[in-house]
Amino acid sequence: MTDSLQEIEKKSHIKSIIAIIVIAFMLIPIMTITILYFTNENLRYTMNDYLSLLPSNVGNYFKGMPTKEEKENVKQQIAKHYITLEEDRLVDKLLIIKGEDKSLYDELLILLNRENPMKMRGVRESLRRTQLTSNLLQRILGEIDEEKDERISELARYYSSLSITDAIAGVERDFHSGQLNREELALLLEGISLDQSARFLLYLDPAITETVGYQLREATRRNIEKKMQEIRNKEKELEDLASIYEKKSLEEQLLDLGNDNKFRVQDLAVLFKNMSIKTGGQILASVEEQAFITELYQQIHTLEVLNNREANLPVNLAEAVQIYNNYETKVRELVEVYQRMSVEELTDVVEEMMATNRTYSSYSIGDENITFTEEQLVIDVLNHLKPNKVAQLLEGLSTERSIDLSQKFIVNASN
Template sequence: MDSESLKETSKRKKVYKIIMIVIVSVIIVPLTIISVVYFNNKTFKNKVNNALGKTPGALGDYFRNYPTETERIDKKTYLANYYLNLDTNIAADKIYIIKKNDEELYVDIIKIMNSITSSKTEDIVGKVRNIELRKDLLFSIYDEVQKEKENEILAEASRLDKQDLLITIKEVEKRYEGEMDYINNLSKILYFMREDKTAEILYYIDPRIKDQVLGSFDPKKSSNVEAAILKKTIEENKLEDLAKLYEAKPVDIAIKEIGNTEGYSINQLAKVYKNLSILKSAEILSKINDENFTEELFSAIRREEELNKDEISIAPEISRSIEFVSEYQQKITDLVAVYEKMGPDKVAKIVEKMMVNDKTVTSLEIDANPIYEISDRLIIVDVLTRMKNQTLSKVLNYMEADKASQITQLLAKPNTNN
């Protein structure tokens, strides 16, 4: 590049530099200063807005509709007077809303109010502060109360979880009748308990309470509890069916299987015996030499009756039947001992005489209904059943063939009571 070109390039750079200096000095610096003044000097800002409002087009429309500072002051002054003319409590409520949403506007209005009447303004400002404190305290107290209630519900759920089922049901039903709003708390309490315990309570409790509680649960919780109730129902039905099986089984087999707690819990056995006939229960229990087992069983039966709200208890009837059956069985044992010592020919004559008498000589009655009738024929068959085979054989030899055959058939017939 020659010297002329270098000079030309240098000259152009100087020109550009001068232009940039002019632009900064004449345009950018003044605009910056104007902007600072515009946003910090209200008078200047109003004049600029008025001037720009005279320009045509959208720009002019915007600034023509832009509130002037005078207009803003007028509106604030109007509001200040409006609030001062209100009751101080009402004014405080309204101004509190302004303070909550626009702190700057609140300060401006209070300044104007204070310039009009400082005493009333001071009173209103004091009430606004009280509202702020009260609002904060209200929410704080509310949250604290809610937390306390939640803890009370959880503590009650834990208590009922550990409490005996029968006691819980009685307590709940009593409170439900005596306390109008208890059902709401009860639903919350049962919600936080173990689902199996909740289901057990609802299984036995008054159906009205059950329906209300389940209706207050969310769908998932309600479904889970109802499933647990169904499971409980199935278990109860199985025990009822089990009772029907043992009703037909020989006593000796029943004693081995339901005469102890090896196969079933005492509460399960209570449900089985509760569904047996009174006589069958008595025949089984009369041959069990375990007073503790019998006492625990009766206690469990009475508890089950209370849970089911049975009007009549079978436990006393079973107890009375046990005495009757035990006394009868003891007399049979005594007769066997007597007949074993007698001559077989004399025993044969007694047997033939008693076999023809099928009339009731004594009976066990429950509620005026005979449940166990004893005749001469039944007595002698029970005696012969317990005699030694050798003695029985000799007795039969002294009897007529048809009568001996009849007795043999009776002795061979399955007897579920033995």
């Protein structure tokens, strides 16, 4: 009985071993096929075609799988889009893909290289350097880049602290001496405000501007060029306004140009630069705030230096202001004298001055002349006399002289 039990157990054990062997032989090809399916792309596409013939949902599932042609088309579309990106963005995207799918990364490199081999040289170099992150050489390059970034930051802070004229002169000096190279200047322009960058390129030595333009990233260059055009358009608009204000009355001129309520001082400098010295001097002679005038002179000086002109306008304007102030002082003195005169005496004086109309005083400033006639002096004095005194004077003059003086007096008052 015991022998029978042992024999039964032995047979059962043999059957188990045989079952395991059979299952193993069945699993090995299944596992092999499964591994090949997921590792061999061509085999996977072939099996999908056969499996799609299966009935029911199983066949439908494999029919919905993308074909090799469809997948290649998607890759082509991705490559065409990626090649339009800026180099640094393209490198970032490729590194992300490499971390998730090395095979796709390799395929995209090939497709991108077909699209634009020139651009991909720089991309491959950037990728190669990125892959050396753990390398000592890369760490050294990283330290160099950090030092370079710090130097650019220091230069940006330094030049931003200077006036625009000093900054321009400093950049030109450092560039010509070799202390500032093209690459550093391009990085500097990207590290300061857009307005500063545009003004730098507007007023720098044209040879430097052209050289550094090739070093700027395309997007940065476009933004700076757009800002430069905005500045040019604004200056042209102010130049046109200057010719309009030239013809306005002194009261209108003084209201808009005698303070910084309507225009910035920088814009006023452009306006005064494009008006005559005579008009500018007359306006500023009526301005009492000296701090405003001083700042305006400084801005005009800056504008002339940036445009490589001799900085004479502030001096000429100051001289014109002094001439008009002296003339106004003389007018006030005569007002007091004429106010005390009898109507008969005043009539004789006015008759003679209007008849002869000699030049009272004349000054030459720059390319312009400022001239005051006796007739103008009479009109300006009458403008300050008491109305009843003026009325009595006009009655005492001859009819022709009274009409002539009245018309000029009215015209002068409206101007």
